[in-house]
Amino acid sequence: MAFAQSMHSDQSKKAEQNSAAAFNEASYYYVNTYCGARNYNKAHFDAVKEARAQYDQRFKQYMAQNGVTNANAVNSASQQMFFRYGQVITDNIKETCPSVMVGTGR
Numbered sequence: 001m002a003f004a005q006s007m008h009s010d011q012s013k014k015a016e017q018n019s020a021a022a023f024n025e026a027s028y029y030y031v032n033t034y035c036g037a038r039n040y041n042k043a044h045f046d047a048v049k050e051a052r053a054q055y056d057q058r059f060k061q062y063m064a065q066n067g068v069t070n071a072n073a074v075n076s077a078s079q080q081m082f083f084r085y086g087q088v089i090t091d092n093i094k095e096t097c098p099s100v101m102v103g104t105g106r
């Protein structure tokens with residue numbers, strides 16, 4: 001049991017160390033996916049759903065490339081970064097595709 005706990009804390013530490021870089025990469029894909037979907041006249045909520053799936057996949061992929069494979073550690077880091085820095089994504093969307101009305105549901 002102690003080994004499993006130390007493995008998990010090691011993974012959590014690694015996830016924390018890589019979370020900023022993983023967020024940068026994942027948020028880039030979020031913005032591009034969202035803007036691309038909206039440019040093809042997808043509804044806001046559909047675009048968000050696609051973009052969030054892309055964010056989750058890229059975040060997980062980045063973590064795996066850096067030795068973080070524990071699903072709980074990855075998901076926790078992903079959610080924390082998304083919650084903490086979601087405004088960065090919104091600002092990037094406004095910059096990248098300003099013609100899109102963010103958050104209107106259109």
